[in-house]
Amino acid sequence: MNRHEGSDQDVTDQDRAFMRLAIQEMKKAGLIEKTGGPFGAVIVLDGAVIASAGNRVIQDNDPTAHAEINAIRSACRKLGTYDLTGAILYSSGECCPMCYAAAYWARIGRIFYAADWKDCADFYDDERLAQDMIKPYHQRALTPRQILQGEAQTVCQAFRNIPDGARY
Numbered sequence: 431m432n433r434h435e436g437s438d439q440d441v442t443d444q445d446r447a448f449m450r451l452a453i454q455e456m457k458k459a460g461l462i463e464k465t466g467g468p469f470g471a472v473i474v475l476d477g478a479v480i481a482s483a484g485n486r487v488i489q490d491n492d493p494t495a496h497a498e499i500n501a502i503r504s505a506c507r508k509l510g511t512y513d514l515t516g517a518i519l520y521s522s523g524e525c526c527p528m529c530y531a532a533a534y535w536a537r538i539g540r541i542f543y544a545a546d547w548k549d550c551a552d553f554y555d556d557e558r559l560a561q562d563m564i565k566p567y568h569q570r571a572l573t574p575r576q577i578l579q580g581e582a583q584t585v586c587q588a589f590r591n592i593p594d595g596a597r598y
Contacts, residue, residue, distance in 0.1 A: 456522035459484025498529035
């Protein structure tokens with residue numbers, strides 16, 4: 431059992447079948463179409479696949495075009511909502527911080543993954559990014575710095591006063 435694997439009691443044959451679809455997307459993206467790294471993702475809601483996608487970073491010249499992001503975008507467009515409550519994400523690789531955050535904000539209920547970060551570390555180093563993100567701002571690679579907070583707070587306050595403003 432690897433570092434994040436739960437007991438097999440909570441993994442069904444259907445879960446394995448959906449993961450195999452994600453692995454097919456992985457193979458298609460990385461080895462056949464070469465649209466990006468070897469990563470694939472499938473989103474399932476109520477036992478049905480609502481989206482599947484591969485990595486398209488190279489094809490789209492878009493560093494955010496990870497398989498999970500592409501699948502989330504597709505699922506949201508298909509369902510006409512940003513809220514994927516109850517959905518399950520099957521990813522061929524352990525989610526990077528960006529993809530995990532996107533799944534979190536989409537309210538996906540569960541994530542399964544096949545390869546972990548160490549399996550892909552020689553060509554895709556998510557662990558380094560995750561470690562950088564937990565450092566204090568002044569120690570991070572991009573050293574985020576806050577400026578014009580008051581001006582931004584003014585817009586936030588105005589937004590709070592809009593009765594039909596988006597809340598998510």
